[in-house]
Amino acid sequence: MSEINSLGSLSLLDIKKKVKQIKNQLPNEEKNIITYSKNFTLSLSNYCQNECGYCFYNFKVPKVDGQGNVVLLSNDHMRSLIQKALRFGCNEALLMSGERPESFKEVRNELLNRECREYIEFVVDICSYLLDLNILPHTNIGTLSYNELLRLKNFNASMGLMFESTSMRLFEKGGVHEKSLEKNPESRIEHIKNAGRLKIPFTTGILCGIGENFKERVHDLHLIKSIHEQYGHIQEVIIQNFIYKKGISYKPKKPISIKDMLKITGIARIIFENDIAVQVPPNLINGYEIDFIEMGANDFGGISPITLDYINPQKKWPQIDKLAKICRKKGFQLKERLPIYDKFITKEFCPENIKKRLDNINIDVK
Numbered sequence: 001m002s003e004i005n006s007l008g009s010l011s012l013l014d015i016k017k018k019v020k021q022i023k024n025q026l027p028n029e030e031k032n033i034i035t036y037s038k039n040f041t042l043s044l045s046n047y048c049q050n051e052c053g054y055c056f057y058n059f060k061v062p063k064v065d066g067q068g069n070v071v072l073l074s075n076d077h078m079r080s081l082i083q084k085a086l087r088f089g090c091n092e093a094l095l096m097s098g099e100r101p102e103s104f105k106e107v108r109n110e111l112l113n114r115e116c117r118e119y120i121e122f123v124v125d126i127c128s129y130l131l132d133l134n135i136l137p138h139t140n141i142g143t144l145s146y147n148e149l150l151r152l153k154n155f156n157a158s159m160g161l162m163f164e165s166t167s168m169r170l171f172e173k174g175g176v177h178e179k180s181l182e183k184n185p186e187s188r189i190e191h192i193k194n195a196g197r198l199k200i201p202f203t204t205g206i207l208c209g210i211g212e213n214f215k216e217r218v219h220d221l222h223l224i225k226s227i228h229e230q231y232g233h234i235q236e237v238i239i240q241n242f243i244y245k246k247g248i249s250y251k252p253k254k255p256i257s258i259k260d261m262l263k264i265t266g267i268a269r270i271i272f273e274n275d276i277a278v279q280v281p282p283n284l285i286n287g288y289e290i291d292f293i294e295m296g297a298n299d300f301g302g303i304s305p306i307t308l309d310y311i312n313p314q315k316k317w318p319q320i321d322k323l324a325k326i327c328r329k330k331g332f333q334l335k336e337r338l339p340i341y342d343k344f345i346t347k348e349f350c351p352e353n354i355k356k357r358l359d360n361i362n363i364d365v366k
């Protein structure tokens, strides 16, 4: 607790200085590198057993931009997206869906139509198809059991699940997780630990501005660090700001400020030092890219030339060339990476099924 208080008392300038000292420990050739992954999203189903107050993606939220609900992504749509992704040179496919879509009859019926006994079998089949085309899957479909993670491991370069916030206050009446009873922090932590036990390179992160406070954010970052110390599998932590969208139930009196976002980004870098990448989504911090880099962000995550950010569809992805130019102007180099970070391409973390595809993949240095 005293560490949280002392971090809280640091000014932005103090944090920036500490971040600089940490970055100076890196070899020269790594200090100014900012990474991203050229990806596309396969939104498999937006049916979800939870109803988070901040979620726009859930099928229960009326969509204002004409984006329909997806019971189960059709084969035709999937194939056409994949063909387009190949033309654009996307190396990563983000497979996302609501949590446990198979708890809905409509989804179960559609699975039966596709001759899949279980949702997880459907996901594994898609991952396998993608790998045959040298596209690396990164799956984030909500909490899963140990055995489900085990089934996905050999078909995924990495996987993800946001921490969002472990604050129990958010489950109280009026809180954003009041109607998300399956979203309890223990099962999310268990999922992330199981991924660690299975040596799956992993992405997690916190969602800021959903009713949690500064101390809770810092608490969650420390918790992520302690899980990583135990299992060594967390490759990146996303620091994401909540953006209000028409149609959702949660509307904060005041959105989280850029200053608070910069502060928690710097604190993440101080906590993770140079061991874990700190990622900020560039479409949500547009215009402040360099400020975030100076506060220790070193990754912009997946940027898609062909699909939307389904969580924040009103926030367009930046053009990669423009982002590279912004970075270059201040002496930083934007570099493409794969969904598995180089240091995780080891026998332990990278299954043979993934490793054999890596040689066929070209990546671009901007």
Ligand code: SF4
Binding pocket: 048, 049, 050, 051, 052, 055, 056, 057, 058, 097, 098, 099, 142, 180, 183
């Ligand atoms: S944030 Fe995730 S778990 Fe919550 S309602 Fe949306 S899709 Fe479901």
